[in-house]
Amino acid sequence: MSESRDHLVYRSKLPTSFVLSCIAAPPRASRPPFANRARRFTKGCFVSDEKHHRFLQVAIGEARKGLDSGGIPIGSVLVIDGEIVGRGHNQRVQKESAILHAEMDALENAGRLTASEYQRSVLYSTLSPCDMCSGTALLYRIPRIVIGENRTFRGPEDYLRSRGVELILLDDQECIDLMTQFVKDKPGLWNEDIGV
Ligand SMILES: [Zn+2]
Numbered sequence: 001m002s003e004s005r006d007h008l009v010y011r012s013k014l015p016t017s018f019v020l021s022c023i024a025a026p027p028r029a030s031r032p033p034f035a036n037r038a039r040r041f042t043k044g045c046f047v048s049d050e051k052h053h054r055f056l057q058v059a060i061g062e063a064r065k066g067l068d069s070g071g072i073p074i075g076s077v078l079v080i081d082g083e084i085v086g087r088g089h090n091q092r093v094q095k096e097s098a099i100l101h102a103e104m105d106a107l108e109n110a111g112r113l114t115a116s117e118y119q120r121s122v123l124y125s126t127l128s129p130c131d132m133c134s135g136t137a138l139l140y141r142i143p144r145i146v147i148g149e150n151r152t153f154r155g156p157e158d159y160l161r162s163r164g165v166e167l168i169l170l171d172d173q174e175c176i177d178l179m180t181q182f183v184k185d186k187p188g189l190w191n192e193d194i195g196v
Contacts, residue, residue: 052124052146052170055079059124059148060174062089062102069094072186072193073178076102076125078110080117086110092193101193102126103133107140118142126175128155130194138163148175152183153194 055077062075066089078086088105091097100108103125113121118140123129128150129137137145137160144166150157157167183190 049168049170051082052168053172055084055122055124056126056146056148056170056172056175058084058087059102059126060172060178062087062106063126063175063178066090066094066102067178067182072189073182074102074125074127076106076123078106079122079124080113080120085113085117085121090193093189099132101130101133103129104136107136113140115141122146124148126172127153127179128157129160130155134160137165144168146170148172149179151176152179 059075059077062077063073064075066075067073071093072090074090076088077084086106086109088100088102088107088109090102091100091105103123106123119142121142122144123137123142124146125133126148128147129145130153134156142165145160146168147157148170149172150169151171160167
C-alpha cells in the first residue's frame, strides 16, 4: 500500500482511540483475510465507509449497464444529503459523445442544481476522475469525491487535494476487475476515451 492510500485511510473523523482499537482487533476467523488495510477498515470499522460502498454499488451498476450496451464500464452517482440525485455511465459509444464520461453523465442527469446543493454533494465514481471530470467538480465546488479504484487510471488526484477536495479511495476489487478486463478487451476504445 502506498503512503497516499494510508493517508486516505487515516482521514477519519472517528476518535483516535476507536481507530486504534480497530487496528488492534484481529479479523474474525469467519471473514476472508483482508487484502489490505483500507479494506479492513472499510468493512470492519467505519460505518461511514459502509455508506460509501452502498453508493459505489449503484455506480458499479451503472458501469455494468454501460458495458452491457457496448460501452466503457465506468459509472457514477451524485449524492446530496444521503440521496442520489443523479446517476450515469460513460456514453462515448452509446451517444457518440466525447464529453459524457460517467461523472459528466451523472451531473448532466442531475440537471440544474444550485451552488449550495453542489457544495454539499458527494460525487462517486468507479474510476479516478480524469482532468475533465475533476475540472467540473472544481467548477461546482463539489467538496468530496469517492473513488472506486485508481489502479487502472489515475486522474489529477493531488491537484484536487491541493484545491481542497477530499478524496476517499475505496480500492474496490469489482471496479478494478471491470476496468482491467475492459482495457484488455478494448484497448483502442479505452485510449480514445482518455486521449491517448
Ligand atoms: Zn472523465
